[in-house]
Amino acid sequence: MEKLVIKTEGLSKNYGRRLGISDVDMEVFAGEIFGYLGPNGAGKTTTIRIMMDFISADSGKVEIFGRNAHQHGAEVRRRMGFLPGELNLYENLSGRELLLYFCHLRGNGQWPFIEELASRFQCSLSQPIHTLSHGNKRKIGLIQAFMHKPDLIILDEPTNGLDPIMQHEFYRLLGEAKAAGQTIFFSSHNLPEVERVCDRVGIIRAGKMVATERVSALKTRTMRNVEIHFGEDIGAETFSAIENLRILSLDKRRLKCQIKGELDQLLKAAARFKINDFISREPDLEEIFLAYYGDEGHAQ
Amino acid sequence: MGMKGMLNSLFGKTLRDQRGSLLGWSIGLTALSLYLLYVYPFMNRAGELLKVLDNLPPVIKNLIGSNNFLASPEGFLNLQPFSILAPLLFIVFAIAKGSDATAGEEERGTLDLLLAHPLRRGKVVMEKSAAHAAALFVLALVFWISLAGGTRLFPIAIDCLRLAEVIFSCFLLGMLFFTMSLAIGCLSGKKKISMGISGGFAVVTYLINAYAPMVEVLRPYRVFSPFYYYNGNTVLINGLDFSHVLVLACLIAFFFLAALYAFARRELAS
Numbered sequence: 001m002e003k004l005v006i007k008t009e010g011l012s013k014n015y016g017r018r019l020g021i022s023d024v025d026m027e028v029f030a031g032e033i034f035g036y037l038g039p040n041g042a043g044k045t046t047t048i049r050i051m052m053d054f055i056s057a058d059s060g061k062v063e064i065f066g067r068n069a070h071q072h073g074a075e076v077r078r079r080m081g082f083l084p085g086e087l088n089l090y091e092n093l094s095g096r097e098l099l100l101y102f103c104h105l106r107g108n109g110q111w112p113f114i115e116e117l118a119s120r121f122q123c124s125l126s127q128p129i130h131t132l133s134h135g136n137k138r139k140i141g142l143i144q145a146f147m148h149k150p151d152l153i154i155l156d157e158p159t160n161g162l163d164p165i166m167q168h169e170f171y172r173l174l175g176e177a178k179a180a181g182q183t184i185f186f187s188s189h190n191l192p193e194v195e196r197v198c199d200r201v202g203i204i205r206a207g208k209m210v211a212t213e214r215v216s217a218l219k220t221r222t223m224r225n226v227e228i229h230f231g232e233d234i235g236a237e238t239f240s241a242i243e244n245l246r247i248l249s250l251d252k253r254r255l256k257c258q259i260k261g262e263l264d265q266l267l268k269a270a271a272r273f274k275i276n277d278f279i280s281r282e283p284d285l286e287e288i289f290l291a292y293y294g295d296e297g298h299a300q
Numbered sequence: 301m302g303m304k305g306m307l308n309s310l311f312g313k314t315l316r317d318q319r320g321s322l323l324g325w326s327i328g329l330t331a332l333s334l335y336l337l338y339v340y341p342f343m344n345r346a347g348e349l350l351k352v353l354d355n356l357p358p359v360i361k362n363l364i365g366s367n368n369f370l371a372s373p374e375g376f377l378n379l380q381p382f383s384i385l386a387p388l389l390f391i392v393f394a395i396a397k398g399s400d401a402t403a404g405e406e407e408r409g410t411l412d413l414l415l416a417h418p419l420r421r422g423k424v425v426m427e428k429s430a431a432h433a434a435a436l437f438v439l440a441l442v443f444w445i446s447l448a449g450g451t452r453l454f455p456i457a458i459d460c461l462r463l464a465e466v467i468f469s470c471f472l473l474g475m476l477f478f479t480m481s482l483a484i485g486c487l488s489g490k491k492k493i494s495m496g497i498s499g500g501f502a503v504v505t506y507l508i509n510a511y512a513p514m515v516e517v518l519r520p521y522r523v524f525s526p527f528y529y530y531n532g533n534t535v536l537i538n539g540l541d542f543s544h545v546l547v548l549a550c551l552i553a554f555f556f557l558a559a560l561y562a563f564a565r566r567e568l569a570s
């Protein structure tokens with residue numbers, strides 16, 4: 001039996017006019033990387049802020065390590081690391097001073113590991129934080145979330161503001177943490193990112209959980225937006241027999257469509273004509289919701 | 301290293317963050333003390349001025365805080381700085397720190413990361429308050445040292461114990477406004493609301509206390525003004541009235557508990 005690290009039950013928060021969350025049930029197990037996926041404003045940050053006990057739920061509860069996260073907040077947070085989505089650091093301190101301070105507040109923190117992380121992320125710790133770029137501040141935010149090797153790390157949109165090389169380094173760090181048995185919960189609005197690093201994913205839309213799936217299951221249902229520009233006229237019925245294809249628009253020399261699963265049939269059908277351009281892009285979350293979760297995803 | 305050593309706790313960090321303002325305020329208070337002691341003998345010699353002041357109608361004299369003792373150093377200091385300047389400075393410092401302690405940090409967004417640590421919210425309020433109280437106490441101490449020390453520099457005889465008593469009373473007044481603005485900040489999460497209400501309360505209650513001796517209808521309300529408990533007894537001349545100290549202490553305790561209560565239930569703004 002896998003060990004539960006986070007469990008939410010019927011978690012609801014009503015902000016009045018602004019959308020909160022309603023009835024969020026979630027289970028995150030020890031040693032997994034759990035992606036919390038949803039468009040901006042779906043309620044990801046609200047859920048995280050309840051987990052961190054920054055705000056309280058109107059109803060429902062959060063248990064972390066089997067303890068109520070509201071009643072035993074300080075005790076629970078001892079074993080947690082956290083990176084807020086909107087990161088604000090003490091600007092008057094240097095990175096080193098800030099991390100030193102946080103080590104003291106935690107009562108632990110491993111300085112050689114901090115130095116290692118700083119050099120991996122090419123992050124200067126001696127400069128005052130107010131002189132650092134947005135990306136460098138995010139790096140310090142990441143270091144403070146990982147530095148004490150906590151059992152659970154909660155990250156709110158962690159790759160925002162990181163350049164691709166640093167994102168790669170961050171994914172490596174996630175892998176190492178997972179290998180060390182740490183549990184990671186991270187929110188994102190970026191599907192490819194979640195597919196790349198997560199074991200399971202919970203999908204939230206308009207304040208409601210619409211699905212919790214293994215990433216491997218999600219991948220089999222990958223959807224793609226494809227646009228093909230032809231160099232000659234094509235017949236209207238050319239693509240009508242292809243499975244899982246949804247034609248968005250088709251004129252004599254241009255096809256716009258969405259395809260689920262394999263591309264094989266589409267490519268073979270298209271290859272009979274002269275192709276000028278082939279554009280394929282990952283769908284954004286909104287399109288995935290429409291394609292897979294339909295009205296269920298359209299809460300409210 | 302010394303300054304880095306202060307990053308070992310929330311208390312230390314809070315105090316460390318104030319080193320600049322504490323230094324500035326200390327220099328200012330010392331300069332003010334020495335300036336007042338320096339000008340007093342000239343004021344004394346300018347007997348004409350004192351006569352004019354002493355012959356003002358009682359209404360005006362009360363308003364400027366003169367109580368017929370102007371000719372003595374205690375009387376002079378009671379008027380200046382202890383009638384308005386010193387309490388004003390302590391209150392400004394106190395409200396600035398009290399409104400910033402939690403509400404300012406919430407507005408800057410740094411409170412999230414602080415509270416992500418294994419700290420109880422009550423402990424956050426306690427350690428921050430302790431650090432700000434310590435800073436205010438340092439200011440009081442600097443003020444006392446500069447005034448008491450200044451009397452050695454200038455030929456002015458003054459009771460240093462009574463001086464300590466009135467400055468202690470000033471410190472308590474500052475603590476009252478600190479805890480009050482802290483509590484409002486913990487409740488609202490807004491620095492401006494905290495500053496506005498606390499500052500407005502200070503002005504209104506100051507005016508009530510200042511006018512009460514002359515305005516019949518205000519007289520019963522004087523007991524609602526913290527300024528009455530601060531120096532209603534003319535501490536520099538008569539010493540501390542312990543019932544007044546007790547009232548201030550109770551108010552401080554009340555607002556501190558209110559701050560603890562409010563912050564424990566505060567929904568942090570994102």
